[in-house]
Amino acid sequence: VTIPTRLTERFDIKHPIVVASMTPASAGTLVSAVAAAGGLGLLGGGYVDRAWFEAESAKVTRLDVGAAFITWSIPDDPGLLDIALERHPRAMMLSFSNPGPYAARIKKAGAPLICQVHTLDHAFQAVDAGAEMVVAQGAEAGGHGLALRSTMPFVPSVVDALATRAPDVLVLAAGAITDGRSLAASLMLGADGVLMDTTFLATREARFPDAAKVKAMAASLWPPSHTGRIMRNDLVEKWSGYERKLEGVRTDEVGTIGRALQIDDVETANLIPTAGDLINRIVAEASRMLMKFTPTPGARPMADAERPFRLGSQQ
Numbered sequence: 001v002t003i004p005t006r007l008t009e010r011f012d013i014k015h016p017i018v019v020a021s022m023t024p025a026s027a028g029t030l031v032s033a034v035a036a037a038g039g040l041g042l043l044g045g046g047y048v049d050r051a052w053f054e055a056e057s058a059k060v061t062r063l064d065v066g067a068a069f070i071t072w073s074i075p076d077d078p079g080l081l082d083i084a085l086e087r088h089p090r091a092m093m094l095s096f097s098n099p100g101p102y103a104a105r106i107k108k109a110g111a112p113l114i115c116q117v118h119t120l121d122h123a124f125q126a127v128d129a130g131a132e133m134v135v136a137q138g139a140e141a142g143g144h145g146l147a148l149r150s151t152m153p154f155v156p157s158v159v160d161a162l163a164t165r166a167p168d169v170l171v172l173a174a175g176a177i178t179d180g181r182s183l184a185a186s187l188m189l190g191a192d193g194v195l196m197d198t199t200f201l202a203t204r205e206a207r208f209p210d211a212a213k214v215k216a217m218a219a220s221l222w223p224p225s226h227t228g229r230i231m232r233n234d235l236v237e238k239w240s241g242y243e244r245k246l247e248g249v250r251t252d253e254v255g256t257i258g259r260a261l262q263i264d265d266v267e268t269a270n271l272i273p274t275a276g277d278l279i280n281r282i283v284a285e286a287s288r289m290l291m292k293f294t295p296t297p298g299a300r301p302m303a304d305a306e307r308p309f310r311l312g313s314q315q
């Protein structure tokens with residue numbers, strides 16, 4: 001299953017999914033796995049940590065990954081941006097301050113510039129600097145942000161503003177995009193794809209402690225009146241009906257699950273997915289959701305002028 005969009009066409013990738021820049025989890029193994037599964041992975045250069053960047057870029061097994069830096073950190077080691085650019089990254093993402101001072105270097109190196117933006121002014125600043133893609137990040141996003149506007153209203157406002165001012169600039173939605181439904185919703189809001197990060201923390205390839213992955217997978221804001229469904233295994237049998245008691249030993253049991261994961265003991269731990277499995281699951285789900293809205297035979301096709309979103313050139 002594929003969902004072609006301007007992002008997949010422009011970057012010649014299979015799926016409109018970017019996984020990027022989580023410091024330190026978006027390391028070589030994760031971004032390579034994302035690229036192998038048909039997405040775009042950006043190595044998280046974060047706070048220009050040269051040793052980390054050297055070690056992790058050596059683990060990158062594919063030529064089609066990009067890199068990312070926190071813009072205001074670049075002066076701490078300005079040479080690292082050049083080192084990264086010499087490796088011909090698929091794209092270079094800058095976040096959290098004016099990309100202007102670095103845009104020309106990035107463009108000269110032939111890497112498309114991606115900028116993470118949190119306000120419309122940031123979006124205009126990014127396109128004026130020459131960004132080819134902006135990541136419209138809503139307040140729900142993991143990591144740092146401005147927490148000004150939620151993803152749902154912010155993404156279409158960036159899409160609309162750039163449609164006239166910079167129509168060739170791609171827009172990604174970011175912030176609590178967690179599954180196929182939110183990928184489909186993002187495309188309906190007019191985004192060309194999504195940037196998803198927190199969801200990929202709980203994949204086998206993320207550089208993140210297993211116990212923390214288990215915690216992330218189990219994390220829930222659900223009130224006690226709502227149920228959850230997981231695969232039945234020995235651990236589930238052991239604690240079914242004793243959930244209150246489990247609360248008291250939760251930390252110990254998370255440790256037990258972490259150890260079980262390392263030896264693929266599925267009777268104790270429901271397995272953490274690989275990045276590739278996750279991408280395939282998300283895209284298949286999004287595709288099913290989008291198919292629900294294909295026009296009924298005989299329906300009048302929507303005129304371009306009426307179309308609030310752009311899915312791909314075949315649309």
Ligand SMILES: Cc1cc2nc3c(=O)[nH]c(=O)nc-3n(C[C@H](O)[C@H](O)[C@H](O)COP(=O)(O)O)c2cc1C
Nearest residue numbers: 021022023046095141142143174175176196197198
């Ligand atoms: C653990 C973690 C570390 C992050 N580190 C960075 C970073 O170094 N640079 C950056 O631009 N964004 C960073 N982010 C933000 C992500 O790139 C992304 O924009 C955001 O997490 C998307 O929202 P989501 O987590 O809801 O998918 C980080 C996010 C997380 C969860």
